[in-house]
Amino acid sequence: MIFDKGGLTIFEFSCDESRMLFLEKCFKWLDTPELEVLVEKFNGKIPLTTIKEQKLCWLCEFSERWDFRAKQKAAFDSKTGERARWMIDDTALNEEQERAVMAAAHSLGLVDIVQPMRASYDAVLVLGGARMSCLYRTRYAGELLRQQKITAEYLVGLTGMRPILDSERKATDTYAKDAVTEYDLMCGAMEQVFDIEQTQQVIENTENINSAWALAEYGGQPTITVLAAPSTEPDKRRANTADTFLFWQDKKAAGTGKRILIVTSQIYVPYQQLEAARILGMQYGHSVETIGFPREWSGNMSGLQTAANYLQEIRSVLQSMKKLL
Numbered sequence: 001m002i003f004d005k006g007g008l009t010i011f012e013f014s015c016d017e018s019r020m021l022f023l024e025k026c027f028k029w030l031d032t033p034e035l036e037v038l039v040e041k042f043n044g045k046i047p048l049t050t051i052k053e054q055k056l057c058w059l060c061e062f063s064e065r066w067d068f069r070a071k072q073k074a075a076f077d078s079k080t081g082e083r084a085r086w087m088i089d090d091t092a093l094n095e096e097q098e099r100a101v102m103a104a105a106h107s108l109g110l111v112d113i114v115q116p117m118r119a120s121y122d123a124v125l126v127l128g129g130a131r132m133s134c135l136y137r138t139r140y141a142g143e144l145l146r147q148q149k150i151t152a153e154y155l156v157g158l159t160g161m162r163p164i165l166d167s168e169r170k171a172t173d174t175y176a177k178d179a180v181t182e183y184d185l186m187c188g189a190m191e192q193v194f195d196i197e198q199t200q201q202v203i204e205n206t207e208n209i210n211s212a213w214a215l216a217e218y219g220g221q222p223t224i225t226v227l228a229a230p231s232t233e234p235d236k237r238r239a240n241t242a243d244t245f246l247f248w249q250d251k252k253a254a255g256t257g258k259r260i261l262i263v264t265s266q267i268y269v270p271y272q273q274l275e276a277a278r279i280l281g282m283q284y285g286h287s288v289e290t291i292g293f294p295r296e297w298s299g300n301m302s303g304l305q306t307a308a309n310y311l312q313e314i315r316s317v318l319q320s321m322k323k324l325l
Contacts, residue, residue, distance in 0.1 A: 011109075011270060012117065013277035015257050015287045019324065022277060026321045027052040029270075030059065034100075034107040035314075041100040042066075053325055060318045066311035093307050101307040108317070110267050110310055113292055116150050122258040124152045124222070125248065127241065127272060128159025128186045131171040132298060133265055138189040140293035141263045145222070150261065157186040157226040158248055160239035161212040183214045183228035190224055210234035215251065227251060241272055245279040256285035266292025267305060267313050274320040 011029075013022060029035075036046050044062050049055055093101070105111050124145075126137045138157065144150045162182040164172055172179050176188025190196065200217040210231040218224035229247030231239040239247075248254060260280060264272050273290035280286045295305070 011273040011277060012289045013273075013281035013287060015281065015285045017281070019282060022282075023052075023324055026274075026324065027056075029108065029317075029321075030055055032104070032107050034104040035059075038100045038104040038314075041097045056318065056322055056325070060315075060322050063311075063315035063318050066308075066315045068308045068312055098307040101310050104314065105267075105310040108314060109270050110313060111295060113266055113294055116144065116261055116291060117289055118259060118261070119150060120259070121150060121152045121261045123154040123156060123254070124150070124261045124263060125245075126155070126157045126186075127244070127262060127264045127268075128157065128182050128228075129265065130165070130182070131168040132174075134159070134182070134185040134189040135175045135192070136293050136297055137263050137265065138186070138193045140291075140297075142193040152222045152261070154252075155222045155224045156248060156252070157190055157224075158244035159183050159186040159226065159228050160231075160244065161209055161214065161228050162238050163209070181228070183216075183226065186226050186228075187216050190218065190226055194218070194220065194224060196220055196224060204230075206230075208234050210238045213247065225252070241275045242279050245276060249280065249284055254284070254286070258286045260286050260288045262288060262290040264290060264292055265298075266295055267309065268292070268316075271313060271316040271320050274317065274324070278320070278324060 011025060030052065039046055039059075039062060042062075042065060046055065047058055102111075124141050126134075126141050128134050129137070134157070141155060145152065145155070159182045164179050164181060164185070172185055175192050176185045179185050179188060187198070191198075196218045198216050199219050201215065203214040204212060206212045211234040212228070213230040214226075214228040216226040218226075227244070227248055229239040229244040231237055232243050232246065260276070262272060262276055269290050269292045273288070276288040276290060281288050298305075
């Protein structure tokens with residue numbers, strides 16, 4: 001199980017934690033019985049080995065069959081040349097496989113939410129996303145702050161300059177009408193949830209949109225900022241989660257030893273917590289934990305919480321874990 005008896009994610013990272021100790025938490029995740037059952041439902045058998053690194057590498061290779069975004073042309077968006085998560089089709093899965101997927105997703109921490117571990121944080125980082133994600137994540141952070149479940153000095157929306165797709169326009173127009181980029185979505189979400197206006201904005205447009213970045217300041221208490229990060233590999237891809245962490249660390253001179261709470265969607269919590277631990281924890285000495293908003297807020301999110309989506313994200317966790325070796 002991803003939760004210990006206290007209900008805490010095993011991927012929580014403390015600033016004084018060693019890489020090896022953190023890896024032990026990761027290896028414990030690999031031993032989840034429901035993961036073994038899941039593999040068997042796809043005609044695999046996890047090898048019997050005491051070397052956890054070998055087990056992880058085997059699972060990474062096996063999980064290639066769960067990379068639906070790469071396999072399905074229907075998920076391809078010609079506007080960006082990328083594959084959208086909500087266009088993934090899971091009709092190739094049988095009922096037995098779907099049940100095994102959902103059992104594993106619950107046990108591996110992709111479904112059930114946990115509460116913040118602390119009452120006070122230096123920074124709350126709200127991660128950007130497609131369609132309604134920016135709004136729901138920002139709204140959850142706002143609820144935690146307003147209900148005084150947590151306090152924070154800074155609230156930061158982390159996103160990129162990804163163009164909005166036609167397939168998400170109906171959803172995004174409900175809170176950021178005519179938004180052009182994901183940065184616009186995050187700004188719209190912050191402005192709606194906290195009823196605030198920008199005090200400063202800087203947008204650095206470039207010929208390659210993957211190199212573009214932006215910053216919006218709002219002031220207030222906590223101080224609210226939105227950052228759109230450039231890609232660290234602009235010729236290959238747009239900015240990813242790790243890029244947004246690095247950009248925040250650089251632009252806001254975040255220093256070391258901060259207590260950071262990250263807010264995302266629950267399905268992405270294990271993967272994005274691993275990325276946060278790898279970047280913000282191990283490289284910069286911050287304590288980091290990640291939480292997700294309640295699943296019932298979004299219903300089925302029209303294709304973001306299917307069995308295929310959960311398989312895709314289990315694969316993402318395995319790949320992120322492998323980066324720690």
